Amino acid sequence: MSAVLTARPMANAATQSAHVETGQRIREARKRAGLTQKELADRLGVVQSVVSDWERGALESWRDYTDQLSRVLSVTHGYFAAGTSAQRGPLLAQELEVVGEVQGGTFRLAVEYSPEDRYVLPAIATPGYDRVPRRYLKVIGDSVNLEFPDGTYVCVVSAADTDVRSGDFVVVYARQGELREATIKQIMVEAEGRIALWPRSTDPQHQAPIYLNDDDQDAPEIAYVVIGAYKPVDRPAPPIRLPRARR
CATH class of the missing domain: 2.10.109.10 (Umud Fragment, subunit A)
Incomplete structure (x- = not known):
């Protein structure tokens, strides 16, 4: 059954900017994995609009799905941490x-x-x-x-x-x-x-x-x-x- 999620309020402009950056990372990793928004949503058990909101930076609930996102998209947990250059990005193919x-x-x-x-x-x-x-x-x-x-x-x-x-x-x-x-x-x-x-x-x-x-x-x-x-x-x-x- 697909989950119905609601948006968490954004604290300030800096927070919203960070969520937009994370959304861009999710979108890039999804495309590298060859998945559509619908396919990713099905793998996670959510509706497509949730993935769309994540990628636009309008929904913060991706944090509850970090383990699943990391597994499906083959990236580390730190990949989703916007603005942290010390965190490792997507794993290299080798x-x-x-x-x-x-x-x-x-x-x-x-x-x-x-x-x-x-x-x-x-x-x-x-x-x-x-x-x-x-x-x-x-x-x-x-x-x-x-x-x-x-x-x-x-x-x-x-x-x-x-x-x-x-x-x-x-x-x-x-x-x-x-x-x-x-x-x-x-x-x-x-x-x-x-x-x-x-x-x-x-x-x-x-x-x-x-x-x-x-x-x-x-x-x-x-x-x-x-x-x-x-x-x-x-x-x-x-x-x-x-x-x-x-x-």
């Missing part, structure tokens, strides 16, 4: 943002970096996903080390933006009271039709699967699908070679 950490094989409290703690790494080639918002999650621990050793950055897309297939590695969220935990596992459809989430580890403690039960409201939820991985090589930089002095 970079992806690291937005958090995920525990391999074992559920652990989901770790999402605050916008100021996020950083970028070189993007990997992901054919077919160039128009889909992508991000990195850092894998922690050795409980999925057969595929993603500790310190690997997995490139993920939202499960809502792609299909999930047997054999995919997925990031799964589970609720523990008010807390949200996350892990990464390989999804497999077994012969009898059961859906299993398998760790892939050399550790004997991480060998048993978790089975999804559609009837269980507390069952783990597939949030992201892994489409690639980036593993930095821990190698010291080469020494600086100084020119020899002439004799």
Whole structure:
């Protein structure tokens, strides 16, 4: 259902100017993403006139949609901060943002970096996903080390933006009271039709699967699908070679 939003009053001319600048940034990012106002509105669950008002600087409620706008338009949160040159703008095509950490094989409290703690790494080639918002999650621990050793950055897309297939590695969220935990596992459809989430580890403690039960409201939820991985090589930089002095 589309949300109905009302405009917040502008405090003064400087504030209105800032909203106009932010609106221009939203419009530019939307066009770079190849989306119409209607398409962006549909992705966010609002009506088209709301996006139009955002882009004209007439509506401040875009602040309530910063996370969704950042994901859909593939920009950082700081991109929307008008007049702040220190904030990073839209991500370059050859970079992806690291937005958090995920525990391999074992559920652990989901770790999402605050916008100021996020950083970028070189993007990997992901054919077919160039128009889909992508991000990195850092894998922690050795409980999925057969595929993603500790310190690997997995490139993920939202499960809502792609299909999930047997054999995919997925990031799964589970609720523990008010807390949200996350892990990464390989999804497999077994012969009898059961859906299993398998760790892939050399550790004997991480060998048993978790089975999804559609009837269980507390069952783990597939949030992201892994489409690639980036593993930095821990190698010291080469020494600086100084020119020899002439004799």
